[in-house]
Amino acid sequence: xxxxxxxxxxxxxxxxxxxxxxxxxxxxxxxxxxxxxxxxxxxxxxxxxxxxxxxxxxxxxxxxxxxxxxxxxxxxxxxxxxxxxxxxxxxxxxxxxxxxxxxxxxxxxxxxxxxxxxxxxxxxxxxxxxxxxxxxxxxxxxxxxxxx
Numbered sequence: 001x002x003x004x005x006x007x008x009x010x011x012x013x014x015x016x017x018x019x020x021x022x023x024x025x026x027x028x029x030x031x032x033x034x035x036x037x038x039x040x041x042x043x044x045x046x047x048x049x050x051x052x053x054x055x056x057x058x059x060x061x062x063x064x065x066x067x068x069x070x071x072x073x074x075x076x077x078x079x080x081x082x083x084x085x086x087x088x089x090x091x092x093x094x095x096x097x098x099x100x101x102x103x104x105x106x107x108x109x110x111x112x113x114x115x116x117x118x119x120x121x122x123x124x125x126x127x128x129x130x131x132x133x134x135x136x137x138x139x140x141x142x143x144x145x146x147x148x
Contacts, residue, residue, distance in 0.1 A: 004063075013062030013070075016054060020071040023050045024078035027110075028092055031103055041102045047110035051075060055117040068121040072114035079107065 004012070023046070030043040055068040082092040093103050 009062045009064070013058055013064055013067035016058040016061055016067060017070055017074055020050070020054050020058075020074045021078060023054070024075040027106070028079060028082045031093065031106060032099055039098050039102055041105065044102065044106045044109055047075075047106055048113040051110055051113035052117045055114070055121045059121050065122055069118050072118045075110065075114055079110065 027043040027047050027050070030046070033040045033042055051072065054071040058067040058071050059065060061067075079093070085091045093107075094100065095103060
């Protein structure tokens with residue numbers, strides 16, 4: 001990846017956050033999806049896949065771990081907001097019956113996927129922003145693999 005100016009890296013990180021917001025919103029509204037009266041847990045699958053991929057994408061695009069963490073935070077904020085009853089009485093994520101089971105699986109697996117991906121992103125090495133950065137980074141230690 002070629003070295004991007006800081007403004008473009010921030011813009012790329014913000015774009016990934018907008019994608020994370022949009023994906024969370026779509027997932028929440030897909031929760032009660034039924035075809036022929038059969039409840040389809042499409043939101044659960046999409047939440048897991050998106051929450052596993054978006055933190056890594058944010059890190060690669062922006063070079064910042066903050067944007068990677070914020071993808072999971074954005075997803076969680078949208079989902080929690082959907083669980084709160086509005087003054088008009090509207091409630092998007094409900095509990096009860098088969099829908100409640102799918103909603104619970106969506107919440108549990110979505111949070112676990114986001115936490116796993118963010119943890120992997122925070123624990124792993126930062127991707128090089130330019131080819132020169134990759135050459136400058138040498139592993140720590142003597143290079144003897146612990147041999148004396």
